[in-house]
Amino acid sequence: MDAKYISHIELHEVAHSFVMNEEEVLLFNDLNLLLSRGSAYAITGPSGAGKSSLLMLMSGLEQPSQGRVSASFEGQHTGMQDVREHIGFIFQQFHLLPELSALANVALPLKLRGVKDAEAKAKSWLAKVGLGHRLTHKPKQLSGGEQQRVAIARALVFEPGFIFADEPTGNLDAKSAADVADILFSCCKENGAGLVLVTHSDALAARAEHVFRLANGACHVEK
Numbered sequence: 001m002d003a004k005y006i007s008h009i010e011l012h013e014v015a016h017s018f019v020m021n022e023e024e025v026l027l028f029n030d031l032n033l034l035l036s037r038g039s040a041y042a043i044t045g046p047s048g049a050g051k052s053s054l055l056m057l058m059s060g061l062e063q064p065s066q067g068r069v070s071a072s073f074e075g076q077h078t079g080m081q082d083v084r085e086h087i088g089f090i091f092q093q094f095h096l097l098p099e100l101s102a103l104a105n106v107a108l109p110l111k112l113r114g115v116k117d118a119e120a121k122a123k124s125w126l127a128k129v130g131l132g133h134r135l136t137h138k139p140k141q142l143s144g145g146e147q148q149r150v151a152i153a154r155a156l157v158f159e160p161g162f163i164f165a166d167e168p169t170g171n172l173d174a175k176s177a178a179d180v181a182d183i184l185f186s187c188c189k190e191n192g193a194g195l196v197l198v199t200h201s202d203a204l205a206a207r208a209e210h211v212f213r214l215a216n217g218a219c220h221v222e223k
């Protein structure tokens with residue numbers, strides 16, 4: 001459960017391609033990137049450039065066609081399969097369990113890890129994201145911004161080393177998007193988690209310390 005010791009995720013000469021109609025479509029090639037815990041990264045670029053695919057590779061949910069992705073875990077280099085339970089995810093569509101209350105959604109990752117005071121911890125996280133008054137609401141009884149705040153609490157409650165977020169504000173109006181971004185950045189900072197997010201929003205990308213821009217098969221590190 002303790003993820004305090006993932007310090008880095010590293011991409012080594014990563015290339016990724018798909019076979020479509022018997023032709024190989026190369027998304028990107030020769031990526032060497034280092035993600036450090038405690039920093040925030042934005043992945044930007046035009047539609048279809050491969051942003052979500054890169055996020056899947058960085059988080060270990062998918063394997064690259066070539067090259068490898070590794071993590072530094074307690075000072076040792078290891079494969080991403082060994083750190084899966086120390087990584088949190090946030091998606092554009094929230095992906096909360098519809099039959100469970102906000103509290104039960106947030107407590108679930110702790111219960112799955114055998115944590116005893118799961119509900120108390122979940123409650124305190126819901127308070128942190130401003131939803132202490134919505135504990136028993138089910139997802140459909142919450143606004144989009146509120147659902148995403150539940151998803152942030154659920155992603156951070158087990159103190160993962162890294163959070164990966166795919167268009168976390170893509171489904172929200174401007175005001176909710178700004179509120180959710182504030183909460184996401186401040187909660188990751190407070191937990192010392194690395195944050196990697198895919199976004200089409202220049203405003204959101206500008207908040208990250210580092211920006212990877214994907215275009216035409218290459219990744220430009222813009223800052």
Ligand SMILES: Nc1ncnc2c1ncn2[C@@H]1O[C@H](COP(=O)(O)OP(=O)(O)OP(=O)(O)O)[C@@H](O)[C@H]1O
Pocket residue numbers: 018019020027045046047048049050051052053054
């Ligand atoms: N499993 C797959 N099989 C075949 N092609 C795929 C697969 N997954 C993604 N692709 C293709 O790879 C390209 C990049 O997809 P990806 O979703 O990573 O791009 P993106 O930059 O995140 O796009 P968007 O901004 O529109 O979400 C797209 O052309 C997509 O159709």
